[in-house]
Amino acid sequence: MSAVPRLHVDHPLSEGQTVPLSQGQVHYLGNVLRLGAGAEVTLFNGHDGEWRARIAELAKRGGLLLAEVRLRAQVMPPDLWLVFAPIRKARLEVLVEKAVELGVARLVPVLTERTNAERVRPEKMEAHALEAAEQCGALFVPPVAPPARLGAVLDAWPEGRDLWFCDEALAGSGNVEPPREAGPGAVLIGPEGGFSSAERDQLAALPFARRIALGPRILRAETAALAALVLWQSLRGDWR
Amino acid sequence: MSAVPRLHVDHPLSEGQTVPLSQGQVHYLGNVLRLGAGAEVTLFNGHDGEWRARIAELAKRGGLLLAEVRLRAQVMPPDLWLVFAPIRKARLEVLVEKAVELGVARLVPVLTERTNAERVRPEKMEAHALEAAEQCGALFVPPVAPPARLGAVLDAWPEGRDLWFCDEALAGSGNVEPPREAGPGAVLIGPEGGFSSAERDQLAALPFARRIALGPRILRAETAALAALVLWQSLRGDWR
Numbered sequence: 001m002s003a004v005p006r007l008h009v010d011h012p013l014s015e016g017q018t019v020p021l022s023q024g025q026v027h028y029l030g031n032v033l034r035l036g037a038g039a040e041v042t043l044f045n046g047h048d049g050e051w052r053a054r055i056a057e058l059a060k061r062g063g064l065l066l067a068e069v070r071l072r073a074q075v076m077p078p079d080l081w082l083v084f085a086p087i088r089k090a091r092l093e094v095l096v097e098k099a100v101e102l103g104v105a106r107l108v109p110v111l112t113e114r115t116n117a118e119r120v121r122p123e124k125m126e127a128h129a130l131e132a133a134e135q136c137g138a139l140f141v142p143p144v145a146p147p148a149r150l151g152a153v154l155d156a157w158p159e160g161r162d163l164w165f166c167d168e169a170l171a172g173s174g175n176v177e178p179p180r181e182a183g184p185g186a187v188l189i190g191p192e193g194g195f196s197s198a199e200r201d202q203l204a205a206l207p208f209a210r211r212i213a214l215g216p217r218i219l220r221a222e223t224a225a226l227a228a229l230v231l232w233q234s235l236r237g238d239w240r
Numbered sequence: 241m242s243a244v245p246r247l248h249v250d251h252p253l254s255e256g257q258t259v260p261l262s263q264g265q266v267h268y269l270g271n272v273l274r275l276g277a278g279a280e281v282t283l284f285n286g287h288d289g290e291w292r293a294r295i296a297e298l299a300k301r302g303g304l305l306l307a308e309v310r311l312r313a314q315v316m317p318p319d320l321w322l323v324f325a326p327i328r329k330a331r332l333e334v335l336v337e338k339a340v341e342l343g344v345a346r347l348v349p350v351l352t353e354r355t356n357a358e359r360v361r362p363e364k365m366e367a368h369a370l371e372a373a374e375q376c377g378a379l380f381v382p383p384v385a386p387p388a389r390l391g392a393v394l395d396a397w398p399e400g401r402d403l404w405f406c407d408e409a410l411a412g413s414g415n416v417e418p419p420r421e422a423g424p425g426a427v428l429i430g431p432e433g434g435f436s437s438a439e440r441d442q443l444a445a446l447p448f449a450r451r452i453a454l455g456p457r458i459l460r461a462e463t464a465a466l467a468a469l470v471l472w473q474s475l476r477g478d479w480r
Contacts, residue, residue, distance in 0.1 A: 075456050094334060101463045103455065137458035215343065215479035216315050218377040223341045230470040239455035 005033060006042040006134050008141060013048040013067050018056065021063035030058050041065055044133075046140050049074040075139055077103035078237040079184035082142075082229065083153065083163070084108070085115045085191035087221050095222040096125055097132040102229045103237065104142045108186070110150040114193035120147040150199060154206060163188055163209045164232065166224045178212045178231050185236055189225040245273060246282040246374050248381060253288040253307050258296065261303035270298050281305055284373075286380050289314040315379055317343035318477040319424035322382075322469065323393065323403070325352045325431035326360050327461050335462040336365055337372040342469045343477065344382045348426070350390040354433035360387040390439060394446060403428055403449045404472065406464045418452045418471050425476055429465040 005028070011019045021029070029035045036058055043051045043065065050072040053065040082104045086092055099107060107129065109120050122144045133141045157163070161184040188209075195203070203209050214227050233239040245268070251259045261269070269275045276298055283291045283305065290312040297304040322344045326332055339347060347369065349360050362384045373381045397403070401424040428449075435443070443449050454467050473479040 077457075098463055098466075101457060101459050102467070103457050136460055139457075213479075215473055215477070217317075217341060217343050217379075219341050220376055223338055226338075226466055227342070227470045230467045231474055233455055234471055234474075237455070239453075 004040050004042050005029065005035070006044070006137070008130050008134055009043050009045050009065075011045060013043055013045055013051045013070075015067065015069070017067040019043065019053065019065040019067060021058075021065060023062075026058065026060075026063045029055065029063065030060075042071065043067060044139050047074055047076075050139060072139065075238075077105045077140055077142070078233070079105050079161075080229070080232055080237060081106045081108050081161070081184075081186035082225060083110055083186050083188040084225060085110055085112045085150070085189065085221070086120050087192050091220065091222045092125070093128055095225055096128045097136070098222075098226050099229065100129050100132040100138050100142065101136050102226065102233060103140075104229065105140075106145060107142050108145040108153065109147045110153050110188075111147060112150045112191050112199060113196040115191045122147055151202065154202065157206075157208060158184075160184060161186055161208065163206070164212045164228055165203050165209045166190075166212055166214060166228050178235055179210055182236065185232060187225060187228040187232060189221050189228070192221055244280050244282050245269065245275070246284070246377070248370050248374055249283050249285050249305075251285060253283055253285050253291045253310075255307065255309070257307040259283065259293065259305040259307060261298075261305060263302075266298065266300075266303045269295065269303065270300075282311065283307060284379050287314055287316075290377075290379060312379065317345045317380055317382070318473070319345050319401075320469070320472055320477060321346045321348050321401070321424075321426035322465060323348040323350055323426050323428040324465060325350055325355045325390070325429065325461070326365075327432050331460065331462045332365070333368055335465055336368045337376070338462075338466050339469060340369050340372040340378050340382060341376050342466065342473060343380075344469065345380075346385060347382050348385040348393065349387045350393050350428075351387060352390045352431050352439060353436040354431045356431075362387055391442065394442065397446075397448060398424075400424060401426055401448065403446070404452045404468055405443050405449045406430075406452055406454060406468050418475055419450055422476065425472060427465065427468040427472060429461050429468070432461055 007025055009019050035055060037055050039055045041053045043053045049070050051067045052069045052071050053067045056066045057064040082099050086109055107125060109122060125144045130141050163186045165188050214224055247265055249259050275295060277295050279295045281293045283293045289310050291307045292309045292311055293305040293307045296306045322339050326349055347365060349362060366384045370381050403426045405428045454464055
């Protein structure tokens with residue numbers, strides 16, 4: 001199986017549209033994959049669907065693609081945010097990749113009292129989300145919000161968006177049925193060390209926050225996030 | 241945070257029970273962690289819950305633990321099997337780890353027409369499930385069935401167990417509501433290359449198999465498996 005390379009571009013896509021390549025893409029297509037003019041490439045830009053394109057020119061200093069045929073119509077994810085305290089690198093990469101696959105509209109990294117702030121590198125998360133989208137066939141790359149303190153994010157919370165709040169301290173604490181109301185939503189996952197008790201109190205007092213439980217077993221932060229995203233999509237999102 | 245080591249043992253656990261260590265555990269506690277007599281260890285065996293224990297003896301040729309207090313009662317997972325065609329190593333490790341966390345009673349590797357058979361190493365899967373359980377606080381380690389051909393597994397399928405069948409070829413093909421009946425179940429995930437059309441026909445004809453859909457986006461094999469396990473637990477398992 002020789003796979004056709006799949007690239008995200010920041011450029012409109014339509015029939016006959018020429019699309020310039022970034023330096024990184026020129027290097028990847030020309031030097032890594034050793035492709036040349038005429039080779040097929042699949043393109044997406046997050047709003048015009050997926051396109052079959054061909055390499056029109058490829059030289060050291062730049063390259064041009066030509067979009068030919070739309071292969072798939074654009075599908076946007078539901079209005080679901082993933083709000084998360086960054087975790088260890090390998091697990092964060094799994095989390096970002098799976099969030100792209102499961103369909104998240106926005107990644108919102110937050111700093112909590114127990115977050116290791118050195119882990120918060122939004123440009124790395126953005127690059128990883130883009131790579132995950134290129135590889136898994138996603139049509140949308142969720143933007144990454146600038147990292148902010150959890151308290152500040154909650155203070156500026158947009159009206160009408162509810163927040164599912166998962167906390168590993170609640171594991172096994174009984175049945176908390178996820179709500180099914182329509183409308184924009186968010187899933188919040190704490191850091192590996194859990195929320196502080198002050199943070200837990202703040203969350204419990206918020207009118208838009210709903211505690212949800214994820215069974216009697218201990219889940220890692222990224223597993224809890226994935227499980228909450230799956231439940232949200234099946235109850236509220238576009239898996240219904 | 242200096243974590244107390246957590247070990248799985250193949251030995252009954254009760255108050256005052258002495259528990260012999262394997263050579264690997266002797267090496268890990270003595271040489272890697274540099275612990276000695278009196279140090280605390282957490283133990284579980286898959287049926288007697290979780291115990292606080294102490295090292296009673298630790299020498300080159302063997303060691304002995306003494307179980308003191310039960311910390312948590314045993315919780316068994318629901319009767320849910322994960323039937324899966326093995327995928328690439330790093331992704332298989334994520335799948336096995338998450339299956340342990342989400343609560344699976346049995347891991348059933350199957351060979352399909354598009355399975356790379358070299359990937360089927362049940363002893364590696366067993367070791368990885370055990371390590372995942374030790375690390376994530378699970379109380380049960382799902383056993384790994386001997387690998388068999390998918391057709392043979394389906395021919396010998398136990399009565400009364402239904403099978404949720406996920407197929408990436410169905411992505412976006414509309415709403416297939418997961419059934420909510422009680423009773424033992426299984427989730428089947430195909431290989432990275434998908435099921436063959438003969439396999440798809442065989443599955444469609446089985447009275448115990450139910451096709452489920454997982455939204456309009458393409459999911460990798462291990463993501464589809466995790467999503468199906470989450471839905472099963474929330475609709476049929478112990479997350480209700």
